[in-house]
Amino acid sequence: MSRYSYKDKAKAGEAAGLLRILASGPRLQIVALLLGNKKGVCVFEIAEAVGLSQSATSHQLAKLTSHGIVQCDREGQTMCYKICQCDKAKSLAWVVKGLETN
Template structure:
């Protein structure tokens, strides 16, 4: 039986797991394990955080969030920026609102959206900065 190396994808850079990046002997560092375990979020928090990241991971939603990272935009503006219909933008915005990533205000008949808070702004900026490095 042949074991194929695991392939991890980081942007466009493909890396293959090899014998160089695994421990050659079995050992556990109790202090390091205890420190790491003490900072682990509870199961509910992990579930919510991974759900949030799954929502952000969709390319269309990420483009919408990136556009909103520049400031408040109406649904029509977002459709023009992202290149999809207003209906499709509205559908994605409902999902983003449900996950507390965006908020909106109405001015007459126009709905203006913005990122909910600084955490979302930092999340989007950090993701873009990270892949550009």
């Protein structure tokens, strides 16, 4: 059996859920932006870069945060986000970087 098979239904479901996160154009743009900035990016900068309102950007960031892909740091009244240093986020980074090269 190939090492890429998903015998475990739970792991297959988890992988599918992770890919669903990237199934949104704005979330994919946000992840790509954050991958290029290790220190973190503030919400208003993310909104400007991806062409969304701050409210819509915050909504997308909340989804990414709830799935453990990004983490939020408060700097005064400003919220800044960066990619989490976890296996799930590293897997997504690999996918996003692969998409950028094609």
